[in-house]
Structures are given as structure tokens and as C-alpha cells.
Amino acid sequence: xxxxxxxxxxxxxxxxxxxxxxxxxxxxxxxxxxxxxxxxxxxxxxxxxxxxxxxxxxxxxxxxxxxxxxxxxxxxxxxxxxxxxxxxxxxxxxxxxxxxxxxxxxxxxxxxxxxxxxxxxxxxxxxxxxxxxxxxxxxxxxxxxxxxxxxxxxxxxxxxxxxxxx
Amino acid sequence: xxxxxxxxxxxxxxxxxxxxxxxxxxxxxxxxxxxxxxxxxxxxxxxxxxxxxxxxxxxxxxxxxxxxxxxxxxxxxxxxxxxxxxxxxxxxxxxxxxxxxxxxxxxxxxxxxxxxxxxxxxxxxxxxxxxxxxxxxxxxxxxxxxxxxxxxxxxxxxxxxxxxxxxxxxxxxxxxxxxxxxxxxxxxxxxxxxxxxxxxxxxxxxxxxx
Numbered sequence: 240x241x242x243x244x245x246x247x248x249x250x251x252x253x254x255x256x257x258x259x260x261x262x263x264x265x266x267x268x269x270x271x272x273x274x275x276x277x278x279x280x281x282x283x284x285x286x287x288x289x290x291x292x293x294x295x296x297x298x299x300x301x302x303x304x305x306x307x308x309x310x311x312x313x314x315x316x317x318x319x320x321x322x323x324x325x326x327x328x329x330x331x332x333x334x335x336x337x338x339x340x341x342x343x344x345x346x347x348x349x350x351x352x353x354x355x356x357x358x359x360x361x362x363x364x365x366x367x368x369x370x371x372x373x374x375x376x377x378x379x380x381x382x383x384x385x386x387x388x389x390x391x392x393x394x395x396x397x398x399x400x401x402x403x404x405x
Numbered sequence: 406x407x408x409x410x411x412x413x414x415x416x417x418x419x420x421x422x423x424x425x426x427x428x429x430x431x432x433x434x435x436x437x438x439x440x441x442x443x444x445x446x447x448x449x450x451x452x453x454x455x456x457x458x459x460x461x462x463x464x465x466x467x468x469x470x471x472x473x474x475x476x477x478x479x480x481x482x483x484x485x486x487x488x489x490x491x492x493x494x495x496x497x498x499x500x501x502x503x504x505x506x507x508x509x510x511x512x513x514x515x516x517x518x519x520x521x522x523x524x525x526x527x528x529x530x531x532x533x534x535x536x537x538x539x540x541x542x543x544x545x546x547x548x549x550x551x552x553x554x555x556x557x558x559x560x561x562x563x564x565x566x567x568x569x570x571x572x573x574x575x576x577x578x579x580x581x582x583x584x585x586x587x588x589x590x591x592x593x594x595x596x597x598x599x600x601x602x603x604x605x606x607x608x609x610x611x612x613x614x615x
Contacts, residue, residue, distance in 0.1 A: 256419075259419050260415070260418045260419040260422055263419055263422040263423055263426055264422050266426055267422055267425050267426045267429065270426065270429035270430055270433055271429055273433060274429055274432060274433045287440075288548070288549040288552045288553065290440075290441055290552060290553070290555075290556040291556060291560060292441055292556050292559045292560050292563055293439040293440055293441060294439065294440070294441070294442060295437050295438075295439050296437065296438045296439065296440065296442075299437075299438075302438065307548075361442070363438055363440060364440075365438075366548050367548065368547065368548055368549030368552070369547055369548070369549060370547070370548045371544060371545045371546065371547060371548070372470075372542045372543065372544060372545070372546040372547070372548055372551055373544030373545065375548055375551075376542075376544065379445060379605075382445060383445050383446070383447065383448040384448050386447070386448070388444055388445040388446075388447060389442065389444060389445075390442070390443055390444075390445055391438070391440040391441065391442045391443075392440050392441045392442075392443065392552055392555065393438055393439070393440040394439065394440045394441060394552060394556075395439065396439055
């Protein structure tokens with residue numbers, strides 16, 4: 240019956256790790272595929288407000304971003320602390336209503352879309368909650384003029400308990 | 406016979422892969438943007454004469470946010486938390502009040518047989534509000550407050566739509582799948598009954614989209 244006697248005093252058998260690289264590679268490929276590098280560096284401080292009725296934006300390729308906020312520290316040295324508009328990655332530094340910048344921006348972004356999606360372009364407005372509406376109204380007016388009519392007020396999901404409100 | 410090449414040591418493969426893995430883990434941003442989607446009214450033709458849109462006064466609810474973020478609804482100061490109920494009352498006019506919007510008799514086609522509460526041909530007959538909400542703000546209103554008010558208005562319409570959808574089709578409005586043609590028809594039908602009539606154009610033209 241020596242076949243079934245256990246080896247004694249050898250401690251735990253070591254785990255076979257030869258498949259570890261494969262597992263790690265699998266994870267690696269997953270993350271490589273799922274990664275979208277942040278191509279824009281946001282140069283304004285944006286803390287979007289909270290809302291309960293938010294929906295996810297489905298198609299990311301249709302979305303262009305407009306940021307409005309006060310500039311971050313090292314940008315503020317150049318432009319001052321007044322609220323600034325940033326279109327995807329460009330800061331708008333003109334005074335007054337930036338009709339032309341936004342018009343160019345809309346045309347440029349629309350050009351990138353396939354023909355069938357040109358009128359489905361979404362402008363996501365990522366606006367800091369403490370910004371006065373004047374700036375926002377200017378952008379909205381410029382967007383109307385540029386015929387980019389689908390907008391999205393970016394907001395975080397706020398969870399509200401039933402019957403209890405802030 | 407050629408000498409076989411010495412085997413490459415694969416022991417550090419796992420380490421290299423780990424390093425890469427950690428790099429991608431750190432740089433990955435899987436943020437999906439969320440928000441309230443709205444449609445801006447198209448810019449009026451500059452050559453077009455300014456036609457004064459005559460809107461019956463009872464059909465318009467003016468929601469005003471002033472420079473110190475105070476909310477005024479239909480001429481009275483109001484707390485943000487009761488704005489939703491006020492909006493629902495405005496859009497449904499349950500007691501047929503004289504100062505709330507006119508309700509028009511309307512027929513809306515739903516897919517036949519989708520609901521047991523509808524006649525067999527799927528035609529809904531009922532009253533649809535002509536009300537329009539005009540949201541106005543000052544240049545100094547803070548955006549956060551503005552969006553909260555916007556949120557309450559959207560919440561009111563969503564609640565109405567959801568209640569209708571639950572009553573007739575036993576389903577959450579948000580769960581309707583647009584890819585399915587029947588549910589898509591249901592959704593567009595409900596949208597005709599409870600329109601998102603929120604005008605956010607400049608204070609001057611309180612007609613808005615109808």
C-alpha cells in the first residue's frame with residue numbers, strides 16, 4: 240500500500256505559475272483595448288453640478304466638449320482668473336462673444352463625422368457650477384448660430400432618497 | 406549541424422507584462438459622460454420680419470432665476486423643491502383651471518394591441534397640454550442653480566411620461582428599447598402627449614418652440 244502513503248514533512252506544494260504570464264497578458268490586452276487616452280488637457284477648473292435626471296451619452300464619437308471654468312493655476316498667470324472657454328483642447332482667449340471661434344470649432348468637428356452623423360453631433364457643455372450664466376448664454380447663442388443644436392449639460396448623477404430632499 | 410540558438414530566458418516575461426499592465430491600469434479612464442441633453446431652438450432667419458408670436462398668457466409659465474439665484478415661478482417666489490409639482494400641475498391642469506394651459510383634444514396612435522387599456526386600433530384619445538415653460542435667467546445667475554432648475558423641469562416631464570408608460574404599458578419609460586420598433590413607437594407616442602416644452606431662448610421671445 241505504499242502507493243497511497245503521503246509524503247511527509249515537505250511543506251505545501253508550490254503553485255504552478257507557468258500560466259501567470261498568460262493571465263497577465265490577457266488582462267494587459269483588455270486594458271490596452273479599453274484604454275482611451277485623455278487627448279485633451281483641461282486647462283480650466285470644472286466641477287460639474289449634480290442632477291437627478293442625467294442620462295449617459297451613448298456615442299462618444301459624436302460628442303465634442305466645451306469647457307467653461309476658471310483657469311487652473313499656471314494658465315491663470317497668462318490669462319487672469321476670469322472664466323475661460325475651452326473648445327476640446329483649445330483655449331479661447333477672445334473678449335466678448337466668441338462667435339467665430341465656436342463657428343470654426345463646430346465646422347471642424349462636424350467635418351470629422353461621417354455624412355450620416357453630421358446632424359447628430361452633440362456638444363457637451365462641461366461647465367463649472369459657479370460660473371455665471373452670462374458666459375453660458377454667449378456660448379449657447381454662438382452654438383445656435385453655428386447650428387449645433389443638440390447640447391448636453393454635463394452633470395453628475397445625484398442620488399436622492401425618496402421623500403427626502405436637500 | 407548548426408548550433409541551436411540558446412533559449413531565451415522567459416522568467417522575466419511576467420514582470421514585464423505586469424509593468425505594462427500597471428501602466429495601462431493607471432492611465433485608463435473609463436469615464437462616460439453623463440448629463441441632461443437638450444435641444445436648442447434654431448436661430449431665427451435675420452431677414453425674417455419679427456412676427457410677434459401671440460401666445461395665450463395662460464399657456465406660458467415663466468420660470469425666472471434672478472441674479473441672486475432666487476426663483477420666481479409664474480409671478481411668485483418659490484422654493485426649488487416644489488417646482489417639480491408645480492410643473493406637473495401646469496402640464497396636466499387636473500382641475501381645468503382658467504389660469505392653467507388649454508388642454509387640446511388629441512389622438513395619438515400607439516401600436517395596436519400593445520396595451521389593454523387602449524382600444525383595439527391602438528388610438529389614444531385624450532387631452533394634451535398646450536403649455537410652454539419659459540425659462541429665463543440673468544447673466545449673473547450661477548450655472549449650478551440654473552441646471553438644478555432645468556433638472557426639476559425635466560424631472561417633471563419625465564415623471565409624467567413614466568407614469569403614463571407604467572399605467573398603459575406596465576413598463577418604465579426609461580427602459581423602453583428604441584431598437585425595438587414597437588417600443589420606439591410607444592416612446593414617440595408618449596413624447597407627443599407629454600412634450601418637453603421648455604423654452605430657454607432669450608427673454609425677448611417668450612413663444613419658444615411649440
